[in-house]
């Protein structure tokens with residue numbers, strides 16, 4: 001008989017907590033998961049799932065509206081009709097299905113689901129504020145997976161109707177004629193894709209000097225040409241939205257990032273605030289173990305996912321997911337969860353962020369894995385190697401030509417001496433699927449010259465990467 005109620009208690013049933021719980025059961029750990037809100041967290045309820053459902057429907061509308069493209073394939077479609085409410089319902093139904101599947105997968109595996117607000121209450125102890133009062137549980141190990149919430153800059157007022165974050169946008173309650181989107185990151189980009197496909201006019205406001213600052217600059221340039229310029233999108237860069245007042249109209253004060261002077265006041269029908277996310281690490285009881293969150297509120301962890309205090313791991317305390325601030329992605333969260341459980345079971349494992357891919361599910365898509373060219377060059381300077389790149393284009397690929405979808409590029413970044421693949425960046429149709437091959441290669445630290453021996457199916461888009469590996473020139477071997 002164990003001295004603890006559980007081997008593992010997980011706080012937060014988002015994808016991080018869920019991934020960890022499934023792996024814990026597989027490893028024979030008696031596991032409980034605590035959730036105060038919706039089972040499945042952000043990804044299932046307010047993130048990946050509903051946004052991809054909206055992108056799927058709006059992407060089809062965009063396709064059917066592209067009469068020139070269809071005509072080239074010999075197809076004529078007259079007048080595309082869509083129903084906003086049904087598109088919104090498709091997203092909502094999918095959320096409900098996946099939420100149920102996720103909850104059932106836990107109950108089937110006999111993971112105890114405890115509903116309420118969980119807090120660390122000292123070493124190997126948690127309390128939960130349930131509907132029946134506070135309960136205390138002990139566990140050999142505790143894993144924190146509280147996730148993140150939208151960041152709303154000061155001066156911006158959210159009313160949830162005319163000024164909102166992605167939490168409300170995924171419900172697609174209206175299609176404003178003119179919507180301002182603040183931020184040109186993942187959420188800004190994906191929602192500009194949805195809104196423009198469904199006929200809304202978009203004004204995109206980005207504080208930094210370039211749109212999509214998180215992406216490789218060459219890819220961002222193509223993205224601007226393909227995803228922004230031909231669409232009903234007006235853009236501001238180097239400009240902060242310093243004051244946003246909800247209402248009819250929504251009033252937005254724009255301030256130059258350098259001069260700090262108000263340069264314009266916009267009046268629009270609605271405003272989506274997509275300015276990043278912050279960790280949900282308040283009221284978690286971290287002080288009971290003297291854990292100090294960092295300046296931005298993230299829980300400090302090492303690559304084994306142990307929580308760090310004064311540079312040293314705290315025994316039996318783990319954290320994964322958005323709250324660790326490493327890579328705010330669903331699959332990164334569950335990958336971290338698996339790593340933590342492996343270490344809990346005594347098998348040393350470290351997370352390898354280099355091989356975790358990311359994708360924006362726009363039409364066409366953008367994806368990447370590993371280092372950017374700048375990061376690779378910095379590493380090269382530190383470690384004494386030269387970096388090279390090779391690029392291939394969708395317009396040279398038979399499958400892309402057959403589809404009539406020739407906008408796009410793949411760029412590979414590698415060590416010129418050993419050929420080790422360091423990073424891959426893709427824009428074009430199915431970029432989110434194509435990146436996985438590169439992620440697997442980087443995980444094994446494979447070289448481009450070996451990757452070039454892999455035979456790819458013809459005619460497929462995968463030949464875009466095949467061609468890039470073959471074009472790469474390695475001098476050291």
Ligand SMILES: Cc1cc2nc3c(=O)[nH]c(=O)nc-3n(C[C@H](O)[C@H](O)[C@H](O)COP(=O)(O)OP(=O)(O)OC[C@H]3O[C@@H](n4cnc5c(N)ncnc54)[C@H](O)[C@@H]3O)c2cc1C
Nearest residue numbers: 012014016036037041042043047118147321322328329330
């Ligand atoms: C619009 C949008 C689209 C996205 N699209 C993608 C995508 O396509 N691909 C992708 O990889 N990522 C995407 N993401 C990011 C992804 O949703 C997150 O990276 C992921 O949800 C993080 O998982 P998590 O488990 O760390 O946290 P969360 O999913 O935020 O889950 C944390 C859970 O913990 C609960 N909780 C918090 N504190 C407590 C407490 N003290 N007690 C009890 N319960 C608590 C919360 O209620 C929540 O349910 C998207 C995000 C957004 C907003």
Ligand SMILES: NC(=O)c1ccc[n+]([C@@H]2O[C@H](COP(=O)([O-])OP(=O)(O)OC[C@H]3O[C@@H](n4cnc5c(N)ncnc54)[C@H](O)[C@@H]3O)[C@@H](O)[C@H]2O)c1
Nearest residue numbers: 183184185186187188206207240241274275276328359360
């Ligand atoms: N497909 C996906 O994987 C996916 C999709 C959506 C969200 N996400 C995750 O959700 C997180 C949040 O997404 P996001 O798009 O909100 O954040 P982001 O960090 O990707 O982009 C935010 C952008 O807003 C800009 N910004 C910040 N404050 C501003 C202001 N006051 N005025 C103008 N611009 C401002 C920033 O410079 C940045 O470019 C991301 O980190 C991402 O990991 C992932």
